[in-house]
Amino acid sequence: MYNYNTLLSRAYSKLPARRGSKAYDIPSLEIDYAGDHTMVKNFGYVCDRIRREPRIAMRFFLKELAMPGSLDDKNSLIIYRRVTSKSLQELYSRFLETYVRCATCGSYDTELGREGKVWYIQCLACGAKTYVKPI
Structure with missing residues (x-):
């Protein structure tokens, strides 16, 4: 029969190693306007930092806004309508909560x-x- 400490150490040895305890830096969106178009200039950088494909994140944004848009060669998101920065920041927060943040920890x-x-x-x-x- 095993004692409690032996079982506890065996359980901890089976857990995956923690990758670090430092705070994760989430960048904010840099939004710019050109006529009727809304551009998120650092969209590629943001997607890289949160480990998401720019095309997948773009699909979420455009689907939620119900507006057309695309990515340019620098991975900047271009929305073919004018969208307020507050709306985009709220949508970004919702994306982070739903598709980036771990529900457990x-x-x-x-x-x-x-x-x-x-x-x-x-x-x-x-x-x-x-x-x-x-x-």
């Missing part, structure tokens, strides 16, 4: 994955896997 150190038609967030800090609504 609250870390932003996650990756978005897909198994067939099912999307999930894999946390790199605690190892949790949370299923999310498809984009």
